[in-house]
Amino acid sequence: MNNKRIAVMDLGTNTFHLLIAEGPADNFTEILHLNEDVKLGKGGINKGIIQPEAFERGIAAMKRFRSYIDVNSVTDIRAIATSAIRSAANGQDFIRKVKEQAHIDIELITGEQEAAYIYEGINASGCLTDDNALIMDIGGGSVEFIIGNTDEVLWKQSFEIGAARLMDKFHQTDPVPVQAIKELTQYLNSKLPELFLAASKYKPAILIGSSGAFESFAEVIELEKGKNFNLKQTKVYNFDIDELLDLIERLIKSSHSQRAKIKGIIPVRVDMIVVASLITIYMMQKMGIADVTMSTYSLKEGVLAQMLS
Template identity: 70%
Template sequence: MPDIQTTQTGGRVAVMDLGTNTFHLLIAENIADTFNEIFKLTEPVKLGEGGINKGMIQPAPFGRGMAAMQKFEALIDEYGVTNVKAIATSAIRSAKNGQDFIARVKQATGIEITTINGAQEATYIYHGIAASGCLSGTNALIMDIGGGSVEFIICNDDEILWKQSFEMGAARLMDRFHQTDPIPLASIKAMTAYLNGKLADLFKAAIKHRPKVLIGSSGAFESFAEVIELSKGRNFDLKTTKSYEFDTDELLDLIEMLAKSTHTKREATKGIIPVRVDMIVTASLLTIYIMQKLGIADVLMSTYSLKEGVMAEMLGI
């Protein structure tokens, strides 16, 4: 990797977002009241594999998580990082051996992991989305579909009006409902009934605050955008994209295709990274469910999420 000199505006900081499917590393520095991204890496650890609904990190994903953290340690040393914040979310906070993972990482790398609750996670996501420029004076619903949890935030560019985290992320939904591929209609109906029961608080908040826009926070929404753009033969670089506005019909057509697809078809679809090949089905079904249930047709994607929100706080932006 090239040696990039640190500017005189301040030291480099690193944020690690340790999610259920992926571990993210973002290294940046403060320049002119914003952050300048120096380096970014995503490691597909699949920490919830084989045990997401049993509350245990299984040996293989435990090992992948440790390997990713050791790689991150080497990178923060290489890039001369002076301040590090590692944030653990759903899989680690809910696993019976989550604290063991945290202790092992500390012992092996010296990195201290902070476990945050769902409300804190939602707040960081809001600040990350705000930094992307997606918010306006119109009330919006942010949806961040992780592997372990889903955060919903009703907000505008001035404030958070309501927020809640639900332990029903794409990996948990897949483990519960997507056992056969393509996913059977009976499983879709069962998932719909499950969501009807779980999301009553969201529906009440939506009636009160009436969000007009759905903003998907990175993750599966990045894949939706990439698949749509690549299918048109366009160059689409997520690294230079902060936000993306979906054509509603294109998005609905894509979701229908994914819901009917096989693993082999999804694997061969340009724009779907390997770690999302299977979980994108339940993420797609959750997306169309929310659109239809709340009557929202305008959908945006932000590539900024939790790690950018944490970064903004660390740099005082």
């Protein structure tokens, strides 16, 4: 019998996640799942530094996580840091302070490792088939692309084009101007040739969006239909393509105050969802994909599956 109770922390650019779970890898029981809007990249993401206020928010969140870990009798802990901490000049200072003050060892992983864990998480959610899929995980600092099926990863890469970075570069005026959208498109064209090469080789027919903005897309669509939608009880959601395109178009044209009133978009995502929408529509058009699925599983579930198996 597997008696391990595991805590996985995913320390992202915008959000720190804590997942405490136990049981078998393919059907674990969630004990606790917390998200903290730390906004670690705020004010410094493209300058390559964690700003003092963000630094303090991060330390405070990790101390809170430690208290939850202590009261839930956790046996194994992993804290995974990604793009924002990886690319910050003071990232190592942050890691050291967390060890001192919260007694948590942070592992700094590469974009490649991040993509590998995301694949494991997506595969654990059960949405992959024998057909090749393009998995896209839009983080605040980086975006991971993985082409694979239920049997294997065919290609994977992480690009430093996360939503916080793109917002800082292209979404300065609200609603986002047409000219900025054109510039963003050219920017993505210049950054992603390796992805297009891999896609022409492996021909993915489906786009799988990993958690994040895709959860918001699904939640908004379902709530607007007057349906109850519980993300916690959803592993996989298949989009009606017209509903998704309609929502993306509305989000791209919206102002901050309009987005803030939409039920289903969490506060930390109200602005970030615009560039996330732009990346999503860009990928669909570029790849000619009209089949889009969301998985609520991502990096932390991939790490968890590995630890529980």
